[in-house]
Amino acid sequence: MHHWVTATAATMSAADLPAVHEMWSLAVPEMAFEYEPLLHTLLALSAAHRATLFPDQSNSLRPIQHAYIDFALQEHRPITADLDGNTSEAVCANAMLLSLYTLFLRSEPSSDSYEPPLLWLSVARGIRTIMRTVFHQLIQSDSKLNPLLLAKPLLFHEGLSNFKGTAKPFHFILEYRQDEENIDEKTQKAYSESVDYLECLYTASKSPTSKWVLRKMFTGFPPMVPQFYELVTEKRPRALVILGYLFALAKKVENVWWLQGIPEREVRGIESILPAEWKWTMVWPLNLINEDPSVTSEEGNIATATPSATSNIAETS
Incomplete structure (x- = not known):
């Protein structure tokens, strides 16, 4: 399990910057074992990643990834609803990964008529709310997320x-x-x-x-x-x-x-x-x-x- 979590985290960025690659490969999985919603998000992403590598397993893996993401959202939402200057770097990392997960969901087969990616747009814009609260705190505290936050382009x-x-x-x-x-x-x-x-x-x-x-x-x-x-x-x-x-x-x-x-x-x-x-x-x-x-x-x-x-x-x- 730990191997898949680490491997999947490393693939989320495909960064050509060693410090950013190391952040996703090592620092983020370490945060996940201290912040359960992040662990559940990574497990959901790991199941989704495995399904793309082994399509014959996708039907059995899809319920697993959906269950883990439900756990992640249930635990993450109350925390982000009450943000303050002490919001942890793990909460920020989880918000970023949830955004990527909701984007990945757009690749799942659907027989319904097209609807715009509202879930992705909604979850992704929530990152701004979090970052507005804690960006300077993360930078000043030498956060493990700094390689990503300070890599150009400097979004926030x-x-x-x-x-x-x-x-x-x-x-x-x-x-x-x-x-x-x-x-x-x-x-x-x-x-x-x-x-x-x-x-x-x-x-x-x-x-x-x-x-x-x-x-x-x-x-x-x-x-x-x-x-x-x-x-x-x-x-x-x-x-x-x-x-x-x-x-x-x-x-x-x-x-x-x-x-x-x-x-x-x-x-x-x-x-x-x-x-x-x-x-x-x-x-x-x-x-x-x-x-x-x-x-x-x-x-x-x-x-x-x-x-x-x-x-x-x-x-x-």
């Missing part, structure tokens, strides 16, 4: 001010059909911050950035833009398109077991529920997940379709 320390670039390849998403949506100041801020973050991830994906850094940016989206969750719950087309672009950009870094296959499923799912007049915006994400060679680094080629294509889409949908 610098905030969104560091995620604004000069290139604006996705700003057409903000401008399209803007007069048809009730956008108050709070909503506009959420949209703008989401697109700014998305553009930074896009720019990073076009540079010699490690896959681990790109995954950190991808998984950091919900906690960095917590207001975005409400817009997705309302299934606002603009928010769904932003989410589709986020998952499309994750296609390049899906070479970890808990993300494999999810970007394509989410992009196709989002495209399937968009109104006809918005479907043209998903041409680039669909080409990206299909690894279309015509998708280049040129910003002008991102919106390969135009609103004028809407009439044709509507006629065939």
Whole structure:
């Protein structure tokens, strides 16, 4: 059991930074034997990981992983409902792993019609609530989580001010059909911050950035833009398109077991529920997940379709 917990923890990051790899491989499993909810989360992830390695065992392992995650959530929720400056590093680690687990759940087969990943967005944005309370305490106390927290990009320390670039390849998403949506100041801020973050991830994906850094940016989206969750719950087309672009950009870094296959499923799912007049915006994400060679680094080629294509889409949908 200890072997699987340690092995699974090491795979959660696939970091190319030795200190971060050691944190997941050694420090986090050690915390788990002192904080039971974290142990249950790791056991759930271990069962899920084993099922991906041995698909013939998946049916017998799925009830085990679900039981362990239920235990983890039952014990974790009361603690996070009453946060203070003494919140432990194990609680923080558990919040991060629960977020990754809920993302992994998106890979499970389903016959239901597509619904956005609300559970992942909700659990992941909870990390921000915890970090706002204890980030500086962890840094000052030389926490075992510091290798991850201080590894660039610094998500929780610098905030969104560091995620604004000069290139604006996705700003057409903000401008399209803007007069048809009730956008108050709070909503506009959420949209703008989401697109700014998305553009930074896009720019990073076009540079010699490690896959681990790109995954950190991808998984950091919900906690960095917590207001975005409400817009997705309302299934606002603009928010769904932003989410589709986020998952499309994750296609390049899906070479970890808990993300494999999810970007394509989410992009196709989002495209399937968009109104006809918005479907043209998903041409680039669909080409990206299909690894279309015509998708280049040129910003002008991102919106390969135009609103004028809407009439044709509507006629065939």
